């Protein structure tokens with residue numbers, strides 16, 4: 001039944017999928033990237049932040065992508081074009097920015113991230129929990145798992161992207177009584193945040209397998225809706241073309257030009273909550289789009305949130321990286337309702353994570369912990385849908401040679417296990433009725 005339904009909804013939403021599937025085969029970065037370099041730049045002061053912004057504006061074509069932490073006390077990674085390496089290095093020196101150029105080229109770094117040796121003990125339905133998996137393997141795992149555990153799970157195709165990939169939601173309930181409070185988890189809103197996608201997939205597998213008493217208890221109390229990969233087009237692009245891609249792949253036609261970085265909308269700025277107050281230009285990594293919910297991906301989240309609104313009480317948006325357990329608001333410094341309760345739950349989560357292997361997470365309202373950001377899914381779920389608890393979690397970086405989004409495959413498993421430990425502690429400490 002599940003399979004047939006899945007197939008029908010697939011036909012309805014993603015009729016042209018086969019066309020795309022053909023063009024998706026090549027999963028390797030090509031040699032055009034030879035000579036491109038990565039710089040680590042340390043932001044020691046607000047002055048540094050402003051200096052880096054000026055460098056970026058001066059030579060918009062030099063830097064292919066940069067990580068988004070234009071904030072004090074963070075490290076920004078620049079992916080620089082071959083013929084701009086000297087210019088960028090000179091600019092960094094001129095502005096006295098603390099920086100280093102990585103010895104390995106961009107291509108070496110992204111190749112080393114994925115180890116070609118497979119460890120078969122982690123394989124399930126063609127997906128490997130100890131690897132970075134392509135879209136096809138993710139799809140096959142989701143179909144496989146929800147079929148194997150069909151008594152307690154259902155796979156829904158919520159929407160289809162402009163490149164005609166399905167956006168999946170996995171519904172999990174051990175009784176389908178439709179009365180229990182729902183916890184919703186969203187992953188992969190930003191293309192390059194692979195660890196986030198892996199986290200959701202791991203959570204799905206843990207919940208379905210119910211190997212411990214704690215997980216059984218959680219499943220008796222709650223239903224789950226998990227969107228493991230909200231931005232599949234961006235994800236595929238990040239895997240095959242440009243590792244640090246963040247947005248989706250929709251060309252916003254209100255502008256003439258839509259090449260290179262100017263393609264795409266930052267989905268986590270596209271929700272109808274203080275929309276576009278940050279005013280990023282179209283070609284920026286944080287471009288909010290032409291109007292709220294202009295994108296299929298954000299429509300998918302909105303539609304699910306609205307459909308489940310009555311029973312939905314907790315919303316998690318998982319990101320990578322930064323080691324932060326955050327809650328509203330992102331849009332302003334305003335203190336949210338349930339502040340004390342969300343702070344308490346966050347502290348319980350990060351305490352549990354720390355106990356596993358010492359990883360330290362920061363806790364607090366997103367605007368205070370990182371920077372203000374309008375149009376986020378967390379604020380929308382909290383203010384418009386009115387969930388009791390909303391969180392945005394930035395997973396930590398790798399332990400060995402931390403390099404932002406880059407996560408060597410042997411580091412995936414420990415990260416996922418400790419993240420689940422934190423999430424489990426947080427959920428066990430919740431009270432949906434109080």
Ligand SMILES: *[C@@H]1O[C@H](CO)[C@@H](O)[C@H](O)[C@H]1NC(C)=O
Nearest residue numbers: 025026027028029030031032
């Ligand atoms: C994929 O891309 C690589 C690098 O450009 C190329 O060597 C290889 O032949 C391509 N494979 C396919 C199946 O197109």
Ligand SMILES: *[C@@H]1O[C@H](CO)[C@@H](O)[C@H](O)[C@H]1NC(C)=O
Nearest residue numbers: 047051092093094095096097
């Ligand atoms: C960089 O540092 C040097 C020496 O301390 C100073 O003379 C110069 O003005 C600084 N440049 C900028 C852009 O801050």
Ligand SMILES: *[C@@H]1O[C@H](CO)[C@@H](O)[C@H](O)[C@H]1NC(C)=O
Nearest residue numbers: 357358359399400411414415
């Ligand atoms: C635990 O943390 C240490 C220090 O960061 C690290 O070297 C080690 O690899 C970690 N162990 C696991 C299993 O992640």
